[in-house]
Amino acid sequence: MDPVTAAKTKGCAVLGLGVSGIAAAEYLLSRGATSLLLCDKNPLKASDPAVFALIARGAVPRFGDGWLSDLPAGLIVRSPGIRPDLPELTEARAAGAAVTGEVGLFLSYSPARLFAVTGSSGKSTVTSLTAAIFRAAGLDVYAGGNLGASLLSALPKMKKDSVAVLELSSFQLTDLSPEPERAAILNLTENHLNWHTGMDEYRAAKERIVGRNTVGVFPAFDPTLRAIGNGRKETRLFSLTPPEPAAIRPNEVWYAPDGGRVSVFSSEGVRRLFPVERLTLPGKHNLLNLLAAVAMTDGIVPTEAIERAVQAFRGVPHRMETVPGPDGVRCVDGSIDTTPERTLATLEALSPAVPILLLGGAGKGLSYLPLREPLKRGVKTAILFGKAAPEIEKALEGSGVPCRVVPDFDEAVRQALDLAKPGDTVLLSPACTSYDAFRNFAERGDRFRALCREKIKK
Numbered sequence: 301m302d303p304v305t306a307a308k309t310k311g312c313a314v315l316g317l318g319v320s321g322i323a324a325a326e327y328l329l330s331r332g333a334t335s336l337l338l339c340d341k342n343p344l345k346a347s348d349p350a351v352f353a354l355i356a357r358g359a360v361p362r363f364g365d366g367w368l369s370d371l372p373a374g375l376i377v378r379s380p381g382i383r384p385d386l387p388e389l390t391e392a393r394a395a396g397a398a399v400t401g402e403v404g405l406f407l408s409y410s411p412a413r414l415f416a417v418t419g420s421s422g423k424s425t426v427t428s429l430t431a432a433i434f435r436a437a438g439l440d441v442y443a444g445g446n447l448g449a450s451l452l453s454a455l456p457k458m459k460k461d462s463v464a465v466l467e468l469s470s471f472q473l474t475d476l477s478p479e480p481e482r483a484a485i486l487n488l489t490e491n492h493l494n495w496h497t498g499m500d501e502y503r504a505a506k507e508r509i510v511g512r513n514t515v516g517v518f519p520a521f522d523p524t525l526r527a528i529g530n531g532r533k534e535t536r537l538f539s540l541t542p543p544e545p546a547a548i549r550p551n552e553v554w555y556a557p558d559g560g561r562v563s564v565f566s567s568e569g570v571r572r573l574f575p576v577e578r579l580t581l582p583g584k585h586n587l588l589n590l591l592a593a594v595a596m597t598d599g600i601v602p603t604e605a606i607e608r609a610v611q612a613f614r615g616v617p618h619r620m621e622t623v624p625g626p627d628g629v630r631c632v633d634g635s636i637d638t639t640p641e642r643t644l645a646t647l648e649a650l651s652p653a654v655p656i657l658l659l660g661g662a663g664k665g666l667s668y669l670p671l672r673e674p675l676k677r678g679v680k681t682a683i684l685f686g687k688a689a690p691e692i693e694k695a696l697e698g699s700g701v702p703c704r705v706v707p708d709f710d711e712a713v714r715q716a717l718d719l720a721k722p723g724d725t726v727l728l729s730p731a732c733t734s735y736d737a738f739r740n741f742a743e744r745g746d747r748f749r750a751l752c753r754e755k756i757k758k
Contacts, residue, residue, distance in 0.1 A: 303375050303408050304331045306398050311372030313337035316379025318739070320402035322350045323450030324377040327405065329357050333375075336360065339367045373397050377405055380446070380471035383495070403472050406451050412442065412462035415596060416478055418469070418509045419486030421642050422589045423447070424616045425581075426486060427467040429593040429609065434463045436609035437601035441465065446472060470496065470505040479511035482536075484592050485518055485525050489641050494665035517595045519588070520554060538591035540584060555591045555598070562594060573598075574607040581615050583649025618745035620646050625752040628722025634729035635745030640670050643731040647678045655679055655725035656716045660686035661732030661744070668695035668731065675701045681719060685712035687736040709737055709744070713751040726752075 306312070312333050314325045317340045328336055336359040338351065344363040345351075355361055362369075368388040376392055376399045378384060389399055400408075407414070415434075417427045424447050431443035442458065444451035445466030458464070468478070470492055485506055496502040510516045510528055518525040520539035529535025535552050537543075542558040543565055554565040557576045564571040579590045594606055615621065618635040625631030632655070634646045643659070657679040659671075668691065675682055681702045684692050689705050696703055706712040716726045734744040 301398075303398055303400065303405055304328070304333065307331075307333040307336075307375040310374030310396070311335040311337075312375040312377070313339050313371050314377045314379075315339045315368070315382050317348070317351055318379050318381075320450055321377070321379045322354070323452050324402040324405055325354050325359060327450075327452040327455075328375075328377075329354065329359065334358070335372065337362050337372065339363075339371075341367050371397065375400070377402060380469060381495070384475040399475070401472055401476065402450055402452065403445055403466065403468065403478075404476050406444075406455070407476075407478055409455055410451070410458060410464055411460050412458045412464040413460075414464050414466065414478060414480040416445070416466045416468050416480040416483040416509050417486065417592075417596070418467070418473060418506050419484070420489045420491045421639065421645070422486045422585060422592070423467045423469075424636065425586065425589045425619060426484060426592045426596070427465055428616050429589065429613050430596045431463075431465040432613055433593060433597045433601060433606050433609040434465065436612075437605035439463050439601070443467075445469075468509055470502055473505045473508045474501075477508050477511065480509065480514050482515045482517060482596050483509045483511070484596055485509060485516070485528070486588070486592055487519055488522065488525060489639075490666050491639055492664050494663065517592055519592075520556075536595040538588060538595050540587065540591075553595070555595045557587065557591075562591065564598065573603050574610070578607055578611045579613070580611075581613070581620075583620075583645060585645040585649065586615075618742055620649060621745075623749045623752055624756060625726065626717060626720070626755050628724075629717070629720045630725040631717075631748075631752045632725060632727045632729075633745045633748055634727060635734070635741045635748060637729040637731060638733050638741060639664065639666060640668055640731045643729040644670065644674050646727070646729045647674060650725065650727065651678065653725045655727035656719055657682045658685065658712055658716055658726070658728045658748075659692055659731055660684045660689045660712070661730045661734050662686065662736035663688040663691060663732055668692045671731065672696060672699040672701070675699070680724070681716075683712050683716050685709050686730075686732065688732045692731075709747065710751060713748055714755075717752065717755045 314321045338359050339362045371392045373395045376397050417423050427447050431441050434441045440462040442454050443465045446469045447467035515534050516529045517536045520537035537554045539556045542556045543554045562573040618633050621633045623631050623633050637643045683704045720726050728748045734741045738744040
C-alpha cells in the first residue's frame with residue numbers, strides 16, 4: 301500500500317512540526333488525507349501561523365504531554381531529529397503503520413532522476429554546486445532534502461527527465477534506503493554523537509545512501525569509504541593529488557588537480573577538463589568539494605557546462621560569507637560550521653587572517669580539544685557563547701587562547717565588534733548547532749548579519 305493510500309484509509313500523523321513536518325502535513329492534506337494528527341513535544345505556540353493554517357484545514361493538534369500516544373496504523377511521518385526506534389514508533393510498526401520521513405515520502409512519488417550527497421561536512425556546498433552544474437546544462441533541476449525547502453510541493457512539476465539533487469543527513473538516512481543514480485559520501489568524522497548511539501550507527505546510516513546500482517563517489521584518501529566501491533561496476537574517487545597509474549583499479553575513475561587543471565584519471569588514460577582557478581572559493585576543502593561535484597556530473601553533462609557553473613558559483617549562504625560590517629572590519633558569516641572540523645577548515649581558508657572568533661551554541665557530543673593548537677595560532681580572541689560555552693572553555697583551558705565567555709549571543713557579537721579594529725576580521729564559526737537559541741543555523745547567521753548592520757549605523 302502506498303503512503304497516501306495508507307494515510308487515507310488508516311489515518312496519519314506527522315511527528316515534529318519543523319520545516320519538514322509542515323511540508324509533509326501540507327502535502328498529505330493536498331492529497332486528500334484525513335484524520336491527520338500534528339504531533340510535537342513542545343507546546344503549541346500562538347505565533348506559529350503555519351500550524352494554525354493546517355488546523356484550519358482539518359488537522360488535529362497533539363502538542364506537549366502525550367504527543368506520541370495512540371498513533372494511527374496508517375502512515376507516520378517523523379521529522380529527522382526524532383529517532384525511528386522510539387518505543388511508540390516500534391509499537392506503531394508492529395500494528396501495521398508505515399514510518400517514514402519527509403524525504404522518504406518525496407521519494408515514494410518522485411519521477412525524477414536522483415542524485416544524492418552526504419558526509420560529515422561539505423554536503424550543502426557539493427549539493428548546491430552539483431545542482432548548479434545540471435542547471436548550466438539546461439536540465440530541469442530541483443535541489444532539496446536537508447538543504448532548504450522541501451521538494452514535496454514541486455512534485456507536480458517534475459518529469460522523468462527532471463533531476464533531483466538531495467542533501468541527506470544521517471538522521472534522514474537512518475531508516476531510508478534511496479537508490480540514487482550517483483551518490484557521494486564526502487567524508488566521515490565524528491558528528492551528531494548526541495543523537496546516534498555511536499560512530500558505528502552513524503557510519504551505517506551514511507553508507508545507506510549508496511544503492512545496489514548506484515555509482516558511488518568517495519574520497520580516495522579514506523580507505524574505508526573507498527572500499528564501499530569494491531565490486532561495483534563503477535566507482536568515482538576524488539583527491540587533492542593525482543593517482544599513480546598502478547593505483548587505479550579497473551572500475552575506478554579519479555578526479556584530481558594536475559598541472560593546474562581539474563583532471564580525470566582512469567585505466568584508459570587522462571582527460572584534462574578546465575583550470576582549477578575557475579573555482580573562486582578559497583580553501584582545500586572547497587577544492588575537494590569541487591572535485592566531488594565534478595565526479596557527480598561528469599559524463600552526464602558537457603564539460604563546458606561544468607566549467608561555466610564552477611566559475612559562477614559563489615558558495616552557499618552562511619558558509620564563509622562576507623557580510624556588511626563596520627568600516628575597515630571584515631565580518632564573516634560561517635554559521636553553517638556546526639562542528640570543530642568545519643571551524644578549523646574555515647580558519648585555514650581565511651589564513652593569514654587572524655580573526656576574532658565567535659564560538660558556541662549547542663553541542664553534538666563532540667570533543668573541542670582539536671581546537672586548542674589551531675586557535676592558539678590562528679585567532680586573536682575567542683568569544684564563547686551559548687550552552688556549550690563552559691565545555692569549550694574547559695577544552696581550551698591552559699592552551700593560551702585568549703577567551704571570553706559571553707553566554708548571550710547578541711552580546712557576544714556586540715563585544716566581538718567592539719573589540720575589532722580596522723583591518724580585523726570578526727568570524728562567526730560556532731563549531732556547534734544553533735538549537736539552544738535559534739531554530740537553525742540560518743536564523744543564527746541572519747541574526748549575526750543584523751547585528752553587524754546595526755553596528756554600521758552607530
